Amino acid sequence: MKNIADFHRSIAAIDSGRTAELADLISKHPDLVKDRLHTEGQGYFKDPYLLWFVADNPIRIDKLPPNIIEITRLLADAVKYEAPDTYQDQIDHTLGLVVSGRIPRECGVQIAMIDLLIDAGALPCGAMVALTNGNVEAALHLVDRGDKLTLAVAVCLERIDDINHLAAQASNDEKLTALTAAAFYGKANMVKRLLEMDIDPNGFPEAICGFHSHATPLHQAVSSGSLNCVKLLVEAGARLNVQDKIYKGTPLGWAAHMQSDSFSEEAGEQKFARIESFLRTSEQTL
Numbered sequence: 001m002k003n004i005a006d007f008h009r010s011i012a013a014i015d016s017g018r019t020a021e022l023a024d025l026i027s028k029h030p031d032l033v034k035d036r037l038h039t040e041g042q043g044y045f046k047d048p049y050l051l052w053f054v055a056d057n058p059i060r061i062d063k064l065p066p067n068i069i070e071i072t073r074l075l076a077d078a079v080k081y082e083a084p085d086t087y088q089d090q091i092d093h094t095l096g097l098v099v100s101g102r103i104p105r106e107c108g109v110q111i112a113m114i115d116l117l118i119d120a121g122a123l124p125c126g127a128m129v130a131l132t133n134g135n136v137e138a139a140l141h142l143v144d145r146g147d148k149l150t151l152a153v154a155v156c157l158e159r160i161d162d163i164n165h166l167a168a169q170a171s172n173d174e175k176l177t178a179l180t181a182a183a184f185y186g187k188a189n190m191v192k193r194l195l196e197m198d199i200d201p202n203g204f205p206e207a208i209c210g211f212h213s214h215a216t217p218l219h220q221a222v223s224s225g226s227l228n229c230v231k232l233l234v235e236a237g238a239r240l241n242v243q244d245k246i247y248k249g250t251p252l253g254w255a256a257h258m259q260s261d262s263f264s265e266e267a268g269e270q271k272f273a274r275i276e277s278f279l280r281t282s283e284q285t286l
Contacts, residue, residue, distance in 0.1 A: 017065025057101035095122040099130040128210035152178040177205040183217040186224030201238040214245040
């Protein structure tokens with residue numbers, strides 16, 4: 001990257017919605033949409049292209065400009081013209097950042113950005129990643145735009161007519177992912193339905209599944225605050241002493257922690273206290 005200062009000026013223009021300035025910078029320095037900004041460390045934002053900054057994911061400024069659609073279109077068009085060899089990679093990854101991001105959703109532009117990027121050639125995918133990050137509407141829209149409907153996605157979106165035939169085709173790992181996702185969203189009706197298919201409630205989703213792979217269905221049921229989900233899983237044989245892979249906490253530990261979480265209001269504290277009480281009682285009866 002030769003024009004580091006201009007690259008940062010371009011990021012600032014994106015963040016503030018200064019379309020004319022951004023267009024002028026790209027016109028004078030077309031390498032801005034060709035080259036990557038070299039960064040330290042690893043992760044999904046390693047060595048980003050300029051286009052990737054439109055989603056504010058990872059969060060840098062906690063907002064998007066009102067004209068972010070215009071900004072995104074300008075950048076996508078510039079990449080297509082100046083860097084056709086990396087265009088598909090750039091636009092596909094940008095879609096992933098948009099569908100998994102919180103800021104596009106909160107700014108009310110997530111669906112419009114999805115449409116713009118898919119219309120511009122991005123492959124419609126990422127529904128599971130969207131659901132992993134709480135973006136249910138984005139996941140539904142991606143499926144409507146052509147993303148593959150998996151069992152986990154169908155369960156989270158409660159696509160009842162699709163669940164049975166998808167379950168019949170799903171592997172044990174896919175079924176476990178679906179159960180974990182249903183528990184994550186506190187969908188007791190879906191948890192019950194999946195358990196009736198003799199899905200083992202123990203274990204961790206595979207890392208490649210696109211969903212949280214660090215916790216069991218019971219951990220996720222606890223985090224959702226759904227006592228009904230917790231009860232269903234415990235009654236189905238979910239183990240109470242399994243530690244998650246990141247924090248090394250048991251489901252009971254999660255329930256205790258959620259009560260002290262700074263984001264938990266009084267009603268939430270009571271909800272998690274009831275879950276903790278149930279799990280303690282369940283431990284004593286084992």
